[in-house]
Amino acid sequence: MIELHDVGVTYADAARPVLTGVALTIPEGELALVVGRTGSGKSTLLRTINGLVPHFSGGTLHGRVLVDGRDTRTHRPRDLADIVGYVGQDPLAGFVTDTVEDELAYGMESLGLSTDVMRKRVEETLDLLGLAEVRSRPVVGLSGGQQQRVAIGSVLTTHPRVLVLDEPTSALDPVAAEDVLATLQRLVHDLGLTVVLAEHRLERVVQYADRVVLLPGEGRPVRHGLPGDVLADSPVAPPVVELGRVAGWSPLPLSVRDARRVAGPLRERLAGAPAPERRTTGGRTVASCSGLVVSYGRTPALRGVTTRLSAGEVVALMGRNGAGKSTLLKALVGMKRPTSGRVEVDGLAPAGLRPAELTRHVGMVPQVASDLLYASSVGRECVQADRDARVEPGTTLDLFGRLSPGVTLDHHPRDLSEGQRLTLALSVVLAARPPLLLLDEPTRGLDYAAKHRLVEILRDLAEAGHAVLLATHDVELVAEVADRVLVIADGDLVADGPTAEVVVSSPAFAPQIAKVLAPQQWLTPTEVAVALTSTEQVAP
Amino acid sequence: MRPEHLPTFPRSLHPGAWWLWAIGLAAAASRTQNPVPLLMIVAVTGFVVAARRGDAPWARSYVAFLKLSLVVIAMRILFQSLLSTGAQGPTVLFTLPSLPLPEDSGLKLGGVVSLEAVLRAFYEGLQLATILCCFGAANALGSARRLLRSVPSALYEIGVACVIALTFAPQLVGDAARIRAAHRLRGQSGGAGSLKRLAMPVLEGALERSVDLAAAMDARGYGRATDEGRVARRTTAVLVFGGLLGVCVGIYGLLDATASTWLGTPTLLMGLALAAVGLHLGGRRSGRTTYRPDPWALPEWLVAGSGVLAAVAVCVDVALHPASFFLASVTDLPPVPPLATVGILVGLLPAVLAPPLPVAGAPAGAPDAPDRVEVPA
Numbered sequence: 001m002i003e004l005h006d007v008g009v010t011y012a013d014a015a016r017p018v019l020t021g022v023a024l025t026i027p028e029g030e031l032a033l034v035v036g037r038t039g040s041g042k043s044t045l046l047r048t049i050n051g052l053v054p055h056f057s058g059g060t061l062h063g064r065v066l067v068d069g070r071d072t073r074t075h076r077p078r079d080l081a082d083i084v085g086y087v088g089q090d091p092l093a094g095f096v097t098d099t100v101e102d103e104l105a106y107g108m109e110s111l112g113l114s115t116d117v118m119r120k121r122v123e124e125t126l127d128l129l130g131l132a133e134v135r136s137r138p139v140v141g142l143s144g145g146q147q148q149r150v151a152i153g154s155v156l157t158t159h160p161r162v163l164v165l166d167e168p169t170s171a172l173d174p175v176a177a178e179d180v181l182a183t184l185q186r187l188v189h190d191l192g193l194t195v196v197l198a199e200h201r202l203e204r205v206v207q208y209a210d211r212v213v214l215l216p217g218e219g220r221p222v223r224h225g226l227p228g229d230v231l232a233d234s235p236v237a238p239p240v241v242e243l244g245r246v247a248g249w250s251p252l253p254l255s256v257r258d259a260r261r262v263a264g265p266l267r268e269r270l271a272g273a274p275a276p277e278r279r280t281t282g283g284r285t286v287a288s289c290s291g292l293v294v295s296y297g298r299t300p301a302l303r304g305v306t307t308r309l310s311a312g313e314v315v316a317l318m319g320r321n322g323a324g325k326s327t328l329l330k331a332l333v334g335m336k337r338p339t340s341g342r343v344e345v346d347g348l349a350p351a352g353l354r355p356a357e358l359t360r361h362v363g364m365v366p367q368v369a370s371d372l373l374y375a376s377s378v379g380r381e382c383v384q385a386d387r388d389a390r391v392e393p394g395t396t397l398d399l400f401g402r403l404s405p406g407v408t409l410d411h412h413p414r415d416l417s418e419g420q421r422l423t424l425a426l427s428v429v430l431a432a433r434p435p436l437l438l439l440d441e442p443t444r445g446l447d448y449a450a451k452h453r454l455v456e457i458l459r460d461l462a463e464a465g466h467a468v469l470l471a472t473h474d475v476e477l478v479a480e481v482a483d484r485v486l487v488i489a490d491g492d493l494v495a496d497g498p499t500a501e502v503v504v505s506s507p508a509f510a511p512q513i514a515k516v517l518a519p520q521q522w523l524t525p526t527e528v529a530v531a532l533t534s535t536e537q538v539a540p
Numbered sequence: 541m542r543p544e545h546l547p548t549f550p551r552s553l554h555p556g557a558w559w560l561w562a563i564g565l566a567a568a569a570s571r572t573q574n575p576v577p578l579l580m581i582v583a584v585t586g587f588v589v590a591a592r593r594g595d596a597p598w599a600r601s602y603v604a605f606l607k608l609s610l611v612v613i614a615m616r617i618l619f620q621s622l623l624s625t626g627a628q629g630p631t632v633l634f635t636l637p638s639l640p641l642p643e644d645s646g647l648k649l650g651g652v653v654s655l656e657a658v659l660r661a662f663y664e665g666l667q668l669a670t671i672l673c674c675f676g677a678a679n680a681l682g683s684a685r686r687l688l689r690s691v692p693s694a695l696y697e698i699g700v701a702c703v704i705a706l707t708f709a710p711q712l713v714g715d716a717a718r719i720r721a722a723h724r725l726r727g728q729s730g731g732a733g734s735l736k737r738l739a740m741p742v743l744e745g746a747l748e749r750s751v752d753l754a755a756a757m758d759a760r761g762y763g764r765a766t767d768e769g770r771v772a773r774r775t776t777a778v779l780v781f782g783g784l785l786g787v788c789v790g791i792y793g794l795l796d797a798t799a800s801t802w803l804g805t806p807t808l809l810m811g812l813a814l815a816a817v818g819l820h821l822g823g824r825r826s827g828r829t830t831y832r833p834d835p836w837a838l839p840e841w842l843v844a845g846s847g848v849l850a851a852v853a854v855c856v857d858v859a860l861h862p863a864s865f866f867l868a869s870v871t872d873l874p875p876v877p878p879l880a881t882v883g884i885l886v887g888l889l890p891a892v893l894a895p896p897l898p899v900a901g902a903p904a905g906a907p908d909a910p911d912r913v914e915v916p917a
Contacts, residue, residue, distance in 0.1 A: 056755050081761030093749050094756030096700070098685055098707070105831030110761035112827035119832065138597070155760065335721055359727035371722035374737045388726045414744070428726060 002026040008062035033209035034198040037447045040217030042198040050084040051077045085155025091147045107158045145176030165197040173473045203238035207255030240512045242525035259516040273531035283311035286467040291341035301327040303491040309467040316482035317471040325471040363429035364438040372425045379409035389432035400427035419450030439470040479511035479523035544837035550898040555682025557840035562678035564847025568854035569670040572865040585677035591891035605676020609669030616665030629656025659870040694822020779818025786811020843890040853883020
């Protein structure tokens, strides 16, 4: 269905090609997963399939890309619209019309299909994707999962043979992500669609993939094959594969189900192992809220939340999209005034503080980290941050150098990788040394390596006495870094306790390792590895 | 008879009909400064909006326009009192402290404020406010976006550009608010330079989104079926724009009483003909189709017709009795022109003639709610 013959891509003004010598054939009806680190060319590879590279992006394409026999050199993206459906990273950015039904019909209108055909296909697609109840609603008002399904539906109505998706679940909570992936699975199985998708969170998708394409980056050749074979020594791997490597299983398990079936002996070995050492917290109270109610108009977003954050702990805030996570962060940073109840940071009400004073008590990295940045180079950004925070010149640069070594200072912040941009924003916020640090969805777009780096950084900050609160959907990150988990649902705090106790029993928030080894409370492959070495030392 | 022709069959009316109705009322308002017909027009728009608006976000725009009209009237009166040149009537209301200005500037600040000046300012402001209310009603009843869906396919590209602009404006506002909040996190409380810091990220974000949208549209087949010769494309463009220019000049000629007669109706008709030919040619080449086009049936004709009728009635009445529309003495009680009154009241009929909106989310098979009894006004 898709053939890439010795494909290479070089963008205009780039010193090195993004892709070289990619030879790949994806047969009809397969779900192919493209993995690799940030900047390894995943998006570029996806965009060559429907001709956006090079027709839209510019640059030079070497080799040939054939989709259903059509050569992308002679076919523009619009000429491939009836065989390739392409869904970009941000579904909202790709919506042309404003209601669900119109959005589904847009592609067909462009192709000039007859009114009867359009009507029938829209109805079929609404049913296929479970969107019938929201058919006449504006797309901006839908939940993230619904938006992503509308985006998929809007390219499905033209009956393409190939569906290309760029990180379809990166912005979704675990349940909404399951929902979208189940839909994709159904399309592959029932309609025989060929699906190519890129995704950082392998743990979510790898079990559905028939084939994995690994882009190692840095000019090394592309590898592809069965998921088990490729992931055996891949630098990026989901926790369940890492567990397989630790336990020495062969073939490697790809899903929780596979692992659970072979995990019996491992559970027995671990039963005698000492429980992993987890930090208990009990430092000075940095922030607290009691009976906190925050409303938008007549809609309460938080209905009486009571909790406290202590120095030296990393707390994860979890919950559905729209459950009130961001509102709690906003209340803590004074962007939202409490309707009733009390919120205090360092014994002060954050909403009453002037911005310059506020930054000494609480710092927040917003969801879009680059919102914090506005200078034209990394160096100037750091100088400006020193001035904003009124600290010794060089403080921010020093911090940034420690968090993200080896970045050239004259880079524009937008040219940094996702992870580097996050650490730059983090350094800017930390320059004022706030005892409370808030992060809103920090792992969006981060690859495994960048995530590991973030975990180390957050651990160090906690050691240094900061209280860290991060709102996230990423259950694996929570397992790695959080001491305590708050679960918020519909504005209420429904769980507040040590990570292991809260997540292990939860179907949505349990990390893969916990699911494999339940009822034992193991959270990460590292914990298991440490426990195994200690039992080996004891056993003989 | 197709169900669309029934005024009782629940569906949303073609937005074009609402706009024609509103333009008719606005045209009527533009012909008079008599407060009686003006206030009647405001009441008519308000009543119809209350009767037939949906629950979509844009349906709330009428109130916004109403507030804007009040501001317009208030500003008009304020400036008249502060800056009027000389007293305009014998009835002095009060005297403000005045600021001496050079004689030859022709301006004065403060001084005597007369009842006549204030009333005239009120009537003039009311005229503009009424026209604003008409557009508010059009916006609330027929979404501008849905209207753009029914533009002729030759103007499709322009329609898409307008839709995207309509989407981007609120997104820019949202972005700006988000980035301002983020800058507060860096300890900045605004002041000099904050605009520049705000502008760069907002513009960068807008540019990125435009590129994303363009890629998505390209990937979904935008512009795929409209490949044809340059000559044909240019002919269409010249015809359409020449025609539209003719229409504009014609309308100007019609509305401006001092323009010569050939500038009015003949230019308008010629422009319309040219534009129609251009749109027809352009429509034939475009390979696009429209999903569920809004039907234009009997209720649309009735609603649009009632607006046109109101405009015609007022225009005819103005030609017959100009004195009752442009008041010689503003302090007298304004007269009630009978023909115009009847015409404007016809504009009230869409509250009944337009089909009711379907109730969203009503479960299928649920017992029907008793039909609302329509009581004619």
